[in-house]
Amino acid sequence: MGLASAAQARATKEVETGKPLDLTLFKRLVGRPLWLIGIAATILGLVLQLVALAFGPLLLVQPLLVTSLMFAGLASARLERRRPDRTMSAGGLLCVAGLAAFLVVARPSGNSDTLVSGGDLLPLGIALAAVTLVSLVVAASTNSGSWRVLGLAVATGVLYGLTAGLMKVVAGQFRTGIDEPFRHWTLYLVCVVGPLGFLLSQNTFQQGRFLTPALAVITALDPLVGVAIGLSWMGESADGRPLALFGEALAGLVIVVGIALLSTRASHLSAESETPPAEEEPASEEPGERPDSDPDDGYGLAGTAC
Numbered sequence: 148m149g150l151a152s153a154a155q156a157r158a159t160k161e162v163e164t165g166k167p168l169d170l171t172l173f174k175r176l177v178g179r180p181l182w183l184i185g186i187a188a189t190i191l192g193l194v195l196q197l198v199a200l201a202f203g204p205l206l207l208v209q210p211l212l213v214t215s216l217m218f219a220g221l222a223s224a225r226l227e228r229r230r231p232d233r234t235m236s237a238g239g240l241l242c243v244a245g246l247a248a249f250l251v252v253a254r255p256s257g258n259s260d261t262l263v264s265g266g267d268l269l270p271l272g273i274a275l276a277a278v279t280l281v282s283l284v285v286a287a288s289t290n291s292g293s294w295r296v297l298g299l300a301v302a303t304g305v306l307y308g309l310t311a312g313l314m315k316v317v318a319g320q321f322r323t324g325i326d327e328p329f330r331h332w333t334l335y336l337v338c339v340v341g342p343l344g345f346l347l348s349q350n351t352f353q354q355g356r357f358l359t360p361a362l363a364v365i366t367a368l369d370p371l372v373g374v375a376i377g378l379s380w381m382g383e384s385a386d387g388r389p390l391a392l393f394g395e396a397l398a399g400l401v402i403v404v405g406i407a408l409l410s411t412r413a414s415h416l417s418a419e420s421e422t423p424p425a426e427e428e429p430a431s432e433e434p435g436e437r438p439d440s441d442p443d444d445g446y447g448l449a450g451t452a453c
């Protein structure tokens with residue numbers, strides 16, 4: 148998944164930038180080798196995720212996707228022919244350390260592949276639909292590049308997490324019989340939600356100017372939505388004792404710090420790569436312009452102190 152994100156993010160920068168929710172983006176990307184490599188990696192990643200979901204609870208499988216952020220950073224550095232940044236490497240290690248601690252303390256259990264009854268689906272389903280709709284409205288209506296990328300990334304993360312939860316149900320149905328999934332609505336909803344999330348991810352990567360900030364939002368929301376689905380819709384559970392909850396919260400904080408470190412450092416790298424050399428700067432400036440202003444990284448973090 149990390150390789151797929153890095154390859155697709157770079158490929159989307161090689162084509163003309165369109166409007167948010169651009170449905171013609173795929174037409175411009177088809178045939179580009181790097182994007183096709185990303186597609187192949189995405190398919191392989193989804194197959195592996197489906198196998199993992201067939202045998203493990205959402206509370207175990209989905210948080211592991213946080214590691215894709217670290218691998219995406221390494222793959223992106225390789226594609227851009229630069230050395231991996233030490234600060235970003237430290238952020239990736241923090242994410243992995245926090246994730247390992249969370250899983251050890253939480254000890255997720257339960258492996259049901261059956262959803263709860265229809266009425267019990269509504270509270271979380273309405274909340275996810277509302278968050279997605281608001282995010283898309285923000286992305287489509289704002290003129291701010293930062294808010295546009297944030298809206299697209301939030302909607303992508305929610306749809307990815309929802310897709311994972313539904314995929315677990317479909318995987319369980321396949322174990323019953325090869326034709327069993329075609330008798331239930333979950334497979335058909337996956338066929339709508341999954342491609343829509345993928346379309347939004349490609350638009351997110353193109354609208355943003357650097358991979359990691361947008362990917363950090365997606366990577367954080369995807370497992371959070373998956374965990375919510377596991378707890379609310381599938382009866383999964385984690386250690387709920389007070390001391391365990393404290394440890395889980397502390398581990399989650401470490402993951403958030405790692406993601407924030409990755410996002411902030413990525414924005415600085417983006418700003419540095421787009422800042423022209425000093426000798427190329429014009430001798431005079433227009434009134435009101437600041438020579439030390441940071442370019443907008445398409446996410447609003449270019450001026451954030453690391």
